[in-house]
Amino acid sequence: MNFYGFILDNTGLVLEYTLNHISLVAVVLFFSLILWIAVGLVISRYDRIAGTIISLGSIVFCIPSISLFGFFMSVPGLGLGRRTATLVLVIYAMMPLVRSVYMGIKSVDPSVIDAGKGMGMTGLQILFKIQVPMAWPMVFAGIRVTVVLITGIATMATFIGEKNLGRLIHQGITRGNADMIIAGAVIVSLIALAIDYIMGRIEKKITSPGLRFEAGK
Amino acid sequence: MIRVDNIKKTFPGANSPAVDQVTFNVNEGNICVFVGPSGCGKTTILRMINRLIEPDQGDIFINGKDVLEMNPATLRRTIGYVIQQIGLLPHRTIEANVALVPGLLKWPRDKTRQRVLELLEMVGLRPGEVGHKYPHQLSGGQMQRVGVARALAADPPIMLMDEPFGAVDPIVRIRLQDEFLRLQQTFKKTICFVTHDINEAIKMGDYLVIVNQGRIVQMGTPIEVLTSPADDFVLRLLGDDRGVKILDLTRSGSLMESFQAPPKTSAGINGCIVQAIQPVKIALEMMMKNNSDQVGVCSGDKIVGILTWNSIKAHINRVSGDGP
Amino acid sequence: MNFDMDIFMDALWRLSPGYLTEHLQLVIIPMAIAILISLPAGIIITRPGYRRHSGRVMAFFNAGQTIPPLAVIAIFFPFLGLGYGPAILALTIYALLPIARNTIAAIHSVPEDVKEAAMGMGMTPREVLFSVELPLSVPAIMTGIKTSAVLTVSTAVLAALVGGKGMGAVIFSGINFFRPELILAGTIYIGIMAIVIERMISVIEWMIVPAHIR
Numbered sequence: 115m116n117f118y119g120f121i122l123d124n125t126g127l128v129l130e131y132t133l134n135h136i137s138l139v140a141v142v143l144f145f146s147l148i149l150w151i152a153v154g155l156v157i158s159r160y161d162r163i164a165g166t167i168i169s170l171g172s173i174v175f176c177i178p179s180i181s182l183f184g185f186f187m188s189v190p191g192l193g194l195g196r197r198t199a200t201l202v203l204v205i206y207a208m209m210p211l212v213r214s215v216y217m218g219i220k221s222v223d224p225s226v227i228d229a230g231k232g233m234g235m236t237g238l239q240i241l242f243k244i245q246v247p248m249a250w251p252m253v254f255a256g257i258r259v260t261v262v263l264i265t266g267i268a269t270m271a272t273f274i275g276e277k278n279l280g281r282l283i284h285q286g287i288t289r290g291n292a293d294m295i296i297a298g299a300v301i302v303s304l305i306a307l308a309i310d311y312i313m314g315r316i317e318k319k320i321t322s323p324g325l326r327f328e329a330g331k
Numbered sequence: 332m333i334r335v336d337n338i339k340k341t342f343p344g345a346n347s348p349a350v351d352q353v354t355f356n357v358n359e360g361n362i363c364v365f366v367g368p369s370g371c372g373k374t375t376i377l378r379m380i381n382r383l384i385e386p387d388q389g390d391i392f393i394n395g396k397d398v399l400e401m402n403p404a405t406l407r408r409t410i411g412y413v414i415q416q417i418g419l420l421p422h423r424t425i426e427a428n429v430a431l432v433p434g435l436l437k438w439p440r441d442k443t444r445q446r447v448l449e450l451l452e453m454v455g456l457r458p459g460e461v462g463h464k465y466p467h468q469l470s471g472g473q474m475q476r477v478g479v480a481r482a483l484a485a486d487p488p489i490m491l492m493d494e495p496f497g498a499v500d501p502i503v504r505i506r507l508q509d510e511f512l513r514l515q516q517t518f519k520k521t522i523c524f525v526t527h528d529i530n531e532a533i534k535m536g537d538y539l540v541i542v543n544q545g546r547i548v549q550m551g552t553p554i555e556v557l558t559s560p561a562d563d564f565v566l567r568l569l570g571d572d573r574g575v576k577i578l579d580l581t582r583s584g585s586l587m588e589s590f591q592a593p594p595k596t597s598a599g600i601n602g603c604i605v606q607a608i609q610p611v612k613i614a615l616e617m618m619m620k621n622n623s624d625q626v627g628v629c630s631g632d633k634i635v636g637i638l639t640w641n642s643i644k645a646h647i648n649r650v651s652g653d654g655p
Numbered sequence: 656m657n658f659d660m661d662i663f664m665d666a667l668w669r670l671s672p673g674y675l676t677e678h679l680q681l682v683i684i685p686m687a688i689a690i691l692i693s694l695p696a697g698i699i700i701t702r703p704g705y706r707r708h709s710g711r712v713m714a715f716f717n718a719g720q721t722i723p724p725l726a727v728i729a730i731f732f733p734f735l736g737l738g739y740g741p742a743i744l745a746l747t748i749y750a751l752l753p754i755a756r757n758t759i760a761a762i763h764s765v766p767e768d769v770k771e772a773a774m775g776m777g778m779t780p781r782e783v784l785f786s787v788e789l790p791l792s793v794p795a796i797m798t799g800i801k802t803s804a805v806l807t808v809s810t811a812v813l814a815a816l817v818g819g820k821g822m823g824a825v826i827f828s829g830i831n832f833f834r835p836e837l838i839l840a841g842t843i844y845i846g847i848m849a850i851v852i853e854r855m856i857s858v859i860e861w862m863i864v865p866a867h868i869r
Contacts, residue, residue: 176849178809181826181842188657188835229418232383232491233432233481234408247422266723273830283729287816292733299726306721322422324465 117300120293128282132301135278138271139264142200146207146260151253153208154215155241164216171209179206179267187274194275199268206267207260214256218249251321258313265306269298279305332521333357333380333489338389340375349375351545353389357538360519364536366526366568372545373525377491380523381407393489408435411482411490411520415497417474419466425451425477426462432485450480455510472503479511483518493525508534529568533557533576541565554580558650574647578611586611586646587628587636604629605638611646614638659836666840671825675844678821681811682852685746686804693751694796697758698784709759716756724749728813742811742819749810750803757799761792790864797860801853808849812841 121128157164174182182202192198222245230240269280282298285291318326334356341348350372357363365373378384380391382403391398398406419428426447433443451458454476466474475496482490496504496511508531515522526532532539533553541549541556541564549561557577560566569576584607604627605614617626624640700709728745735741765788773787774780815823822841829837 176805176809176846177842178812178823178826178845180812180823180830181838181845184826184830184838185835185842187830188833188838223416223418223421225414225416225418226420227418228383228416229412229414229478230420230431232381232407232410232412232414234404234406234410234435236404239404239435244420248420262721266721266725269723269725273827280725283725284816287729287732295729295733299723299730303722303726306723307718310718310721322465324420324422324424324467 117293117296120291120297121301128297128301131278131281131298132305134276135265135268135280135302135305138196138199138203138268138276138278139261141196142203142207142264142268143261145200146204146211146264147257149204150208150211151215154212154253155219155246157212158216158219158245159237159241168209168213168216171212174205175209179270180273182206183270183274196276198274199271199276203264203267203271207264210256210260210263214253214259215249218252218256219245221252222248247322248325251317251325254313254317254320258310258317261313262306262310265302265309269302332359332394333363333523334390334392334395335376335380336390336392338376338379338386338391340372340379340384340386347545348387349545350379350386353542353545353547355540355547355550357521357523359521361537362515362522362524362535363538363540364524364526364532365540365542366529366532366536367542368568369527371542373527373542374493375545376542377493377523377525381410381412381491383407408432408485409487409489411485411487411492413478413482413490413492413495415494417466417478417498419474419477419481421466424463424465425456425469426458428466428477429481429484431481436485438485446484447480450483451477453483453514454480456480471499472507475499475503475507488521490520490522492522494527495524496531497526497528504531511535529570530576533580541568574651575612577647577650578615578643581611581646583607583609583611583614583626583628583638584630584636586642587638588642589636590634603627604634606630607635611638611643615643662834663836663840666825666829666834666837667843670837671822671840671844674820674822674824674841675848678808678811678823678844678848681742681746681814681819681821682804682807682848684743685750685811686800686807688743688747689750689754689803690800692747693755694758697755697762697796698789701759701762701788703780709763713756713759716752716759719748719752720756724810724813725816728810728817732817737818739814739819742814742817742821745817746807746811746814750807753803753806754796754799757802758792758796761795761799762788764795765791793864794860797856797864801856804852804856805849808845808852812845 153167157167179202182205183198186192186198186202187194189198192201219241226244226248227240230244235243268276268278269283272278272280272284279298279302282294282301286293286295286298336354338350338353339348340350353372353376355363365376367373375384379386380393380398382398386399393406419425420431423431426444429447429450430443433446438446448458448462451462456473456476461469461473461477466477469477475498479495482492496507499507512535524532524535526535536553539549539551539553539556540547541561543564549556549565554577556565557569557573557580560569560573566573583605587607603617603621603623603625605617607628607630614626614628618624618640626638627634628636628638699705700712727749728742731741731745735744769791770783770787773783778786811819811821812823812826814821815827822844825837825841826845829835829839829841
């Protein structure tokens with residue numbers, strides 16, 4: 115068993131797969147943040163559609179990722195490759211992102227909003243000066259969960275032609291190459307752990323000291 | 332200053348209106364206290380004045396201007412608002428919280444900062460000590476003070492206060508009430524004040540509006556309400572110690588027998604004296620302390636009259652006699 | 656999309672049902688083992704003596720959950736080879752994390768004053784655990800079990816990669832042969848299974864949670 119031996123022997127390949135992996139996650143994150151934070155903000159103001167949207171997200175979340183990849187792969191115009199991978203991962207990011215934005219905004223103490231309104235803040239001022247800053251730690255936690263999740267599920271995109279760390283695991287299994295499997299699994303796990311750790315540190319930093327006591331409770 | 336004319340509000344899904352046929356005026360510089368049991372509609376009335384709740388019918392005028400035709404946000408920036416839960420923004424420092432409305436009104440930074448420091452000082456907080464703290468680092472009483480300072484920030488002529496001292500312990504509450512009354516003597520704001528505590532209402536109010544089941548059951552100055560309660564409900568609300576409450580609002584000077592000429596000696600008084608402007612309750616306290624049935628009443632350092640136990644008793648019988 | 660209805664019907668009614676029992680086993684066995692391990696572990700770690708370690712244990716479980724499912728499934732393969740056993744082991748470990756996490760969090764979230772009141776009335780630590788802490792924690796613990804179950808139903812698809820069979824076999828053939836009909840048929844069963852299991856746990860929860868804290 116010598117997985118770092120495998121890594122050393124195949125540095126070019128491992129590096130390529132790793133970079134591919136990271137770039138896929140980055141692209142997905144870019145689109146997901148724009149799309150789902152906006153959706154989260156919108157549904158926080160329209161309670162009637164909020165329930166529907168959030169349960170839609172949870173349903174999507176229950177579908178095995180491989181099914182979504184496989185299914186969208188068969189849609190004409192998408193096929194194998196990055197486009198499908200991006201689309202599916204963006205869909206997966208919906209649940210944690212929309213939910214955290216919605217829950218974050220809804221968790222703001224109503225008396226604070228009442229006070230803001232009573233002092234003459236407009237709806238948008240309440241949103242951007244009270245709700246968003248107070249929800250921000252929760253939203254960031256949601257982003258953190260999403261990034262970790264996407265990093266993990268992105269491994270499955272290897273089955274629709276993505277050349278990323280999932281491919282090391284997949285090919286390792288088909289070829290019975292244990293070192294290859296472990297190399298893939300270890301690198302992708304380390305990336306996920308590192309992202310989780312770093313974002314956890316950032317989360318602590320960006321949370322207003324006035325809100326920190328709540329997390330400590 | 333504030334004129335409310337026959338407003339009515341029924342919340343969706345409710346069988347009976349929360350507020351109905353409510354009409355009153357609040358004069359400039361007065362504290363008008365809305366008092367009644369919880370759920371009686373007093374908070375709803377208050378929240379209609381700054382349009383946090385829209386009345387179904389009726390009119391509300393501030394300085395002759397129809398509130399319902401003004402932009403709600405602009406209107407609210409000219410009205411101070413204090414609530415029991417305070418609602419300080421937890422993610423902002425105390426200074427930033429007080430600076431909220433000046434910020435909305437786009438005051439220059441220097442002016443805002445000046446004002447914030449002045450206000451914190453005014454409500455009895457040390458700006459250097461609490462200014463950079465966050466709300467959760469303050470005690471309940473300190474937070475209430477910040478709440479008041481924040482409402483006063485843009486110097487609004489009108490303030491709406493909903494149980495503003497309700498969340499603190501009785502000792503702190505009394506101190507906050509006293510300090511607020513002291514501030515009000517210089518500010519002369521027009522204030523609508525909601526409470527369920529009749530003692531607080533009598534203490535704070537220039538004028539009482541007693542509300543029950545969405546309707547006004549009685550209006551008047553505290554002494555008017557105490558001496559002639561409109562019905563059984565008001566009588567119960569005032570409590571069994573109504574007579575003592577009256578004595579708290581009656582000046583010793585008003586019940587004394589004045590001397591035609593200043594007495595040569597203070598015989599029979601034995602240094603047992605009160606000031607004419609002090610409430611009769613204080614005179615009673617003095618009598619008990621000195622085991623006497625009379626006290627001398629002074630104006631400044633001159634004895635101007637004498638107040639006897641019998642005249643107090645007669646007064647109580649007279650005013651509590653005319654119950655409903 | 657070229658979607659052949661006949662193939663789909665065939666996959667839905669003839670092919671997939673054959674894998675249903677296997678898939679169910681891939682869910683129920685790991686779940687059962689995971690519950691048996693993580694409930695007692697969660698309770699022990701929240702006892703006063705061990706409590707100071709619980710932060711670290713939580714951090715460990717949280718970190719565990721960040722590891723991609725494919726990595727967890729794959730990592731045992733080199734040691735245990737292909738087959739059912741390695742798949743069960745991997746799924747158990749994966750199912751364990753959310754249950755343990757939620758159990759610890761749930762017991763921690765029981766208000767301190769309630770526990771103190773119970774102790775003040777003379778309850779032993781054991782009585783406090785069984786008549787105060789656990790009853791109050793049940794809803795949150797059950798949420799953890801539900802999350803874990805739904806997750807396991809869909810993660811069990813990956814068992815097919817290491818020879819563990821299950822519905823994953825149908826779905827992965829669909830991928831390999833470009834047959835969306837197979838993918839859809841397999842996914843429908845997965846979805847139904849997730850919903851049914853979730854409902855069943857909800858019913859159990861409804862039966863064991865005291866009515867007044869429901």
